[in-house]
Amino acid sequence: MSIIQSLSRGLTIIELLAKSESSLGVTEISKQLGIDKSSATRLIQTLVEHGFAIKDPESRRFLVGPKMKSLVDISAEARPLKALSMPFIKKLMEDTGENSHVAVYSQEQCLVVADIESTAQLRVVSGEGRLIPNHCTAIGKCLIAFGEYPLPRDLNAHTPRTISSRDQLKLHMEQIRNRGFAMDDEEHEYGVRCMAAPVYNKAGKAIASIGISGPTVRVTLDKVPELSKIVMQAGADLSKLLAQKDYG
Amino acid sequence: MSIIQSLSRGLTIIELLAKSESSLGVTEISKQLGIDKSSATRLIQTLVEHGFAIKDPESRRFLVGPKMKSLVDISAEARPLKALSMPFIKKLMEDTGENSHVAVYSQEQCLVVADIESTAQLRVVSGEGRLIPNHCTAIGKCLIAFGEYPLPRDLNAHTPRTISSRDQLKLHMEQIRNRGFAMDDEEHEYGVRCMAAPVYNKAGKAIASIGISGPTVRVTLDKVPELSKIVMQAGADLSKLLAQKDYG
């Protein structure tokens, strides 16, 4: 049986980062592993690239990244949810022709637990397991508006349309609750419009959101009423199933 | 910036495993990454070696390992506990001359969150971040006896002294509660004797355990009363601090 050296070293770095109380520098890591700093640099860069580690740009030291937790979340808690959701987002994708997904709240962000891509040439790719912002995406805003989660702290503007004011966002949440669905109107990415509706567990708590993402050229504003109805119906249907299965 | 290929591939496999609903086989993995099955085999073996993946020997397929969750636990929840515990296990080690540690319950096992090695030539090495059994270690039995955790399902015999009967273990828990401390009398490893006491949070819930491990030649049975007193005192002292700091 052969062990892959560089992978092994990388995993050891992950363990070091997780176990250390504070952040670690490249030299420190290289000493602990008994390797050159140059190798440590490159291994760490690879970890950062994958999100398993993050770099504090100030101190140029490293910490465990959010990827670890989101993977654990997705494999443990969210896996059954994904299994239950698949048929619904499949149908949603077929009915709307757009990328469909289900997300939950994790680490103050929005964790995509299930995702089906549209079959159109021009499509939005989101990808399972991704952590996306809560304040400028439909599925994220939906979680905040209907779930028992705090307003995001980080309100980075991703496009000129991003709502970056705390007060405005609060008002916006109110609107979302009144309409029953959330919309991301090019707030996260140019040319992309999304809609999402809440998913409730048996106890009536919004524990997830379901939605679609499409290019603005297809998901035009005049189609919003029709599409949002479909999305909300999907949310209601999935909620019903979760209640039956006693999920959450 | 250069990316380390084999590390990158290994991390991608972790992600695949975490996101997949079921277990994955070597061929499946190799196809998804576009690499040869031999490479996939070796990468996976490395992951298994580190505990990031586990192999179901029946189906010869792979799943995410417990390492991921224990690392997340240790970095998130347990990190503050570790910081608070350090001075206490340091003192405990100095007072007893033996390896000292603090553990919490995680994934039906016993997660070592802080650990200080004895300075003696002959010493017990346990190691932070390790997941050890609950039924045949002092810190593990302590968690079960005083905490609100279920009896372990797996009662593997590690030595002839391991308590492998559910009923016996139940009785044994009773004894531990009466004495106020747990002892592992060569139940996990030959020649090693350990003692542990509960650590309570402000609400009076046993959320951790603190203890020592030493070779039987030093930790003789006639020293147990004296040593156990020291360990229990350490548990009480740490509990007091946790209450002050409002931990847990």
Place this chain on the structure above:
DNA sequence: CCTACTTGTTGCACATTGCGCAACAATTGG
């Protein structure tokens, strides 16, 4: 403020390491 020290990044040349191929072994399914 300048110098000395420590820490992180990049280029480069070498050879170790990990790669794919292919044969083999072990299962599964028809």
Place this chain on the structure above:
DNA sequence: CCAATTGTTGCGCAATGTGCAACAAGTAGG
């Protein structure tokens, strides 16, 4: 019981990752 698929091991080649060393960027200390 044979065919087909999946997992493991040996092996030779070269691509990959390694350490060295120079460089860059901070940090501390006088």
